Amino acid sequence: MIALQKRPTPSRTLSLATPLIAVLITMIMGGLLFTVLGKNPFEAIRTIFWDPVFGEFAFYYRPQLLVKAAPLVLIAIGLSLGFKAGIWNIGAEGQYIIGAICGAGVGLAFYPTESRLIFPLMILAGAVGGWAWAMIPAILKTRFGTNEILVSLMLVYVAEQLLASMSLGLLRNPEGMGFPGSRNFSDFPAGSSWINEAAGLHWGMAFAFIAVIFAYILLNRHILGFNIRLTGDSPHAARFAGVNPTRLILFCLGTSGALAGLAGLFEVTGPSGQINIDFASGYGFTAIIVAFLGRLHPVGILLAALLMALTYVGGDLAQGNLGLPSAAIQVFQGMLLFFLLALDLLTNYRVVLKKKGAA
Amino acid sequence: MDLSAINPVLLIASLMVAATPLLLAAIGELIVERSGVLNLGVEGMMIIGAIAGFAISVETTSPMLGLLAAMGAGAVLSLLFAFLTQFALANQVASGLALTLFGLGLSALMGQSYVGVKPPAMAKLDLPILSDIPVLGPIFFSHDPVLYFGIALTAAVWWFLKKSRAGLILRAVGESHDAAHALGYNVIRVRILAIMFGGACAGLGGAYISLIRVPQWTEGMTAGIGWIALALVVFASWKPWRVLLGAYLFGGINVLQLNLQAAGIAIPVEYLAMSPYLITILVLVIMSADKSGAPASLGRTFHASQ
Known part of the structure; x- marks a missing residue:
């Protein structure tokens, strides 16, 4: 049985790590979304997150x-x-x-x-x-x-x-x-x-x-x-x-x-x-x-x-x-908040495995 | 300006149509809040219902299937909120906002190919003699079935909360989740069911806008009706019949200001258009003095360990 145990104080490490994990999961789910929309997910993620900062025209986008x-x-x-x-x-x-x-x-x-x-x-x-x-x-x-x-x-x-x-x-x-x-x-x-x-x-x-x-x-x-x-x-x-x-x-x-x-x-x-x-x-x-x-x-x-x-x-x-619809970015941003809120659980609670009936 | 162009019978009939999406969303949220959960995602669930219902009824040419799909879509989206607040124990205000932001984005994405499409029309009630009665006919006997469903749902929710055992459990969970838990009720299950009911109602309300009231799809077309529904629950002191009253009041204000716009009154259109929101604020201020109707556990997170 998985159970949740409240931490005495929120975990500091996880509090800093969860935003990063949330961004990563959003990228993966976003990639799936872009695939459904018929775009190459790797190309889309690279265009959004890499090209504006390090791409050929970065001097314009920075x-x-x-x-x-x-x-x-x-x-x-x-x-x-x-x-x-x-x-x-x-x-x-x-x-x-x-x-x-x-x-x-x-x-x-x-x-x-x-x-x-x-x-x-x-x-x-x-x-x-x-x-x-x-x-x-x-x-x-x-x-x-x-x-x-x-x-x-x-x-x-x-x-x-x-x-x-x-x-x-x-x-x-x-x-x-x-x-x-x-x-x-x-x-x-x-x-x-x-x-x-x-x-x-x-x-x-x-x-x-x-x-x-x-x-x-x-x-x-x-x-x-x-x-x-x-x-x-x-x-x-x-x-x-x-x-x-x-x-x-x-x-x-x-x-x-x-x-x-x-x-x-x-x-x-x-x-x-x-x-x-x-x-x-x-x-x-x-x-x-x-x-x-x-x-x-x-x-x-x-x-x-x-x-x-x-x-x-x-x-x-x-x-x-790539012809990615602008609303897709809105969905992407909304997803980010979802994953962040869900992962907050780990900051405030410890997930422990319990034997059945030992409650 | 020509006020005589406003026909009172048509005004009342269209008031009822304008009030229905508000009524549906608010009656769903009422059940959610009576179970002790504050779901601020009503606007998001409505707009998802609006596009899901629209898309399905265009594809299948059946408005009925569209309405069912809208209810399903609203309920599925509300499950996300249920997961966040009931299992991941996330803050309800933040989760509700997330639901609205996500729903607005997703609906815009889904609706791209449906802009400018005309949905199949919903048949209106047409009773041989009753619908032809001069004043009462157009007001009472010639609407679409969803409008009557909304009124029936209000009665059903009233009966459920007041008379049924399940309603009593729901209220117990909303008043004190610790006591309800101690009595052996499954707080989480009751709340998830309530949240899903709220989602289905909001979805139906959204589809009512895109399929019957307007009827077409435009991005962000719910335009704050979900938020007004939330205010309406406060206005109604968490009582079903008062939700009906409030919905008709707001529907009336909205229809009246649209009629005044059409009649060319001297007030600029923008100021008329902001009136429903200003009146919502005014009503909230008047009603907020009395919070006795609010469920005691509203907005609080429940975890059996605490």
Whole structure:
């Protein structure tokens, strides 16, 4: 008989190893999926995971990896704080959209003024926009005890409608000949997030690194980080230790909202270029996978975001070269989260063989 | 604007159609939550049901087989969640999210060759005299069979929870899995069966959208209905008849805003389209003051060693 025995403390080795094992199993299962779709699995896996980094055109794809990873890192770092404390913000996609709308709106209000002050102001507006959007579930939860999962998710759909309304109305390019979408930020240097477009560097990457460092210090060296971890591990103990749950909820949701808003701002003023109906790209949801794959640890999230960026860039490549449907990559990412959650069992429990009847 | 273009009889009839997918998914999730499990994967199971039902009924030209396939697909997908949460003891919130993300991706992959295809039509109830009664006929006697099935299912679930011994065991497991375990009930088995029932209902609800309500296949076509179904269970305080009431309320709001869009009211389309989600939030806020109806073990992991 196989039985499970709870470990006194989660295994550290396995906690680090399970993400790697999960990636390996996902590659194997993904290979099977690609075979079913009539593609050569080895070629597909190589195209997705090898070619963007080491292939012939890697010089073009490597900067792309950073472009895709930056928003994922920013959003996932914020989410991980809440997830650690058992506060589930799953509406980061909405906060990302609102951050982009607010930041871009402030920038476009100054068009075509050229000033060094405009971009910092836009950054502030993006962060405040995301923060405010996340404050809605936060305040409803602390004030009325409303479930933050459902509220934050409902607000994603609201934000998508707002985005459509903005790109067709208020923020529409007056010189756009009636097409939906705002002015393009590539025509507005003061409001552009690119540091060096040719090298694929934008300010979002700098902010992502800063976020990783701050989150690391917060979680390991600061009392607030300790309270977050304590609340997640044992809410009762946290209560006795004098942790104020209301402030923790406001902090975790607010921070993740602000970071998601920043991600949206850097995306709209750089890689994406304009507010448009199709701006929302699902980063807010993929970041949930990134947060878990990175073990809710800042450095882990950085690595996980790079891997996830690889599946995006490699997926595009495989779509172009092999005709692999883009949805296959979505399935691939979903599978990864499945295997990761299943393997977590080994971290928390020991699998032991028992003689029958000896229970 | 021309409000007189809105026909109240047609409004009520289409309200019932709009409410049915919501009702089916929510009544399934109600059983899951009454057994103490929170499955956030409703949206994923619905969209898988939507494409599975669509694909099978296009291939076999039988809507009935499509609906059955959708139920099967929803149940199979829910087994993944059951495995993760009941055997691998994974966090239910994370597992449910995984199910939704995976389901959305898989449905997009499966549905590629079905975009723009027209499914076979489902026959509507047509009773010789009853369906021709002026106002009552279109409202009560001329819908598709699934709509009536949804109402019957609500009654059945009410009877099951309130009157049957199996329902009592299910509620016991949901209120206190430790006590139910001590009494000798198989907590894991009860929960897996409940999860599969929830999956089948969500799958059927999804197929109702793609086969009857819309009827066509587009990527991500469930558009948050699975999440609204989750909110509906909270709204209903975990009681079947209130789920029916809530579903009709939400169906009504949705149909009304679509009618207002068509009538050309002065409010922009986008703001009308966001109203169902805003009203869901409002309802959640009002209902969240009273949590007495929630099963006591909701969302907690059970392992016999603890």
